[in-house]
Amino acid sequence: MNLKNLSIFANGSDRFFETLDKESQTSKHSKGKMLFLHEDDAQSFFLIKSGWVKLFRETLDGSQSVVDILSAGHIFGETAIFENDRYPYSAEVVEPAEIVSFPLSALKGEIRENNDFAFNMMSAMARYRRHQDRELEHRTIQNAPQRIGCFLLRLADQEQTGPVTIHLPYDKTLVASRLGMQPETFSRALSKLKAQTGIKIKGATIEMDSLNQLVEYSCAACSSEFPCKDLKAQA
Amino acid sequence: MNLKNLSIFANGSDRFFETLDKESQTSKHSKGKMLFLHEDDAQSFFLIKSGWVKLFRETLDGSQSVVDILSAGHIFGETAIFENDRYPYSAEVVEPAEIVSFPLSALKGEIRENNDFAFNMMSAMARYRRHQDRELEHRTIQNAPQRIGCFLLRLADQEQTGPVTIHLPYDKTLVASRLGMQPETFSRALSKLKAQTGIKIKGATIEMDSLNQLVEYSCAACSSEFPCKDLKAQA
């Protein structure tokens, strides 16, 4: 888990990594910890070393919209440099996590000075854009069971041809919010998915004889071809 | 309608604009013209001089997901440079349009060579990302009449305090698809919006005494403050 190995930071200069190293701060947080709030003044961006972090926004009346849920190796908060130094969402730890913070100023500087780095980061942003695009498409076209199937496929190793075991990385309630549905709906939709594809469910573990069962069921309602590995969550 | 005046192309070099100028091709298209298809090999990006263009994707079974609907001054197809030179959506003219095409290679070159340009383009991409984020949030939190209200607000001059007149820029059927609903739902939801906010509807023209009526109704279910001009469609 080294900054230099992150694809989004490929081409960073030595000086850049040195600065980051020097000014980084690592801390451990338990479930529920709020890292920052939407519209907060932004000084830092963050890297997840372990655990899970939820990015979301809320309305005045309390409804919540989950932007993304990220795991180790992903960064977040970095887009504040394009938003007048305000975070465009809130961030909360949802599974015990180790988080490293870095100064946004260093990132901004590197983008301005290092062209290859900038180009690389643009690619990452474009990748994220496609990811978001797809998310919107799924909300529009797929129903609840199909969205769950698609989510499971993106958790799995899509090259696998034989039997597959998938483990949900966090609470079902959270998966539900990530997919834009209620916990009750998630529960029922998962049962329906089970009935229609023959997958086996034991708590947070899901098994099947082959991914094909899910692919046929979910990918019919998507404009992309399976496999779609490149659409895994990226910060 | 000059390339140099587009905010996304601020900081472009003279040489860049010269190349674009030299290699540009302008053409007029009538409604229904397909400009390119999803996954097509991409050589060019496009600028809309007039008219409206729909960006969308389709599944095998024919359901359609509208990515965006753009008007004069917006560019599209440019993100293909980050997608292995394939267009990430299809593009269709939905209102008679004048379109200019430019070589993607020139754009790619300028990004690599001109740092200010790259930074500026990153800002544009970040802006777009926020736009998409908001779109997803709206789908999650707002109901059909609220989404229509929000759409109307984004069409209007949000500084205006007195009576306001808004004209729908294209077919209601198309607005419906843009907002992720059926034409029938749009029709009924618009009636409901009228009943609840007191706006007046005559065909494609909508009038009201003040934007406040819509703001109170729609913006309650959004995490952003009104006004939200910056969220107007951007390519």
Added chain:
DNA sequence: CGAGGGTTTGAAGTGCATCAAATAGTGTGG
């Protein structure tokens, strides 16, 4: 004037949300 697409309206069905309550699962202190 007539054809055709856009729009509205009606009737019926489906999917998801909501509210309520039961059940399973997990971590804690004794």
Added chain:
DNA sequence: CCACACTATTTGATGCACTTCAAACCCTCG
């Protein structure tokens, strides 16, 4: 190691929102 407390998950009942299918209406344009 057990019982309790608390949370996560499931299940049931009901309602609302949106979709679907069908048909009427309207408007524009040849």
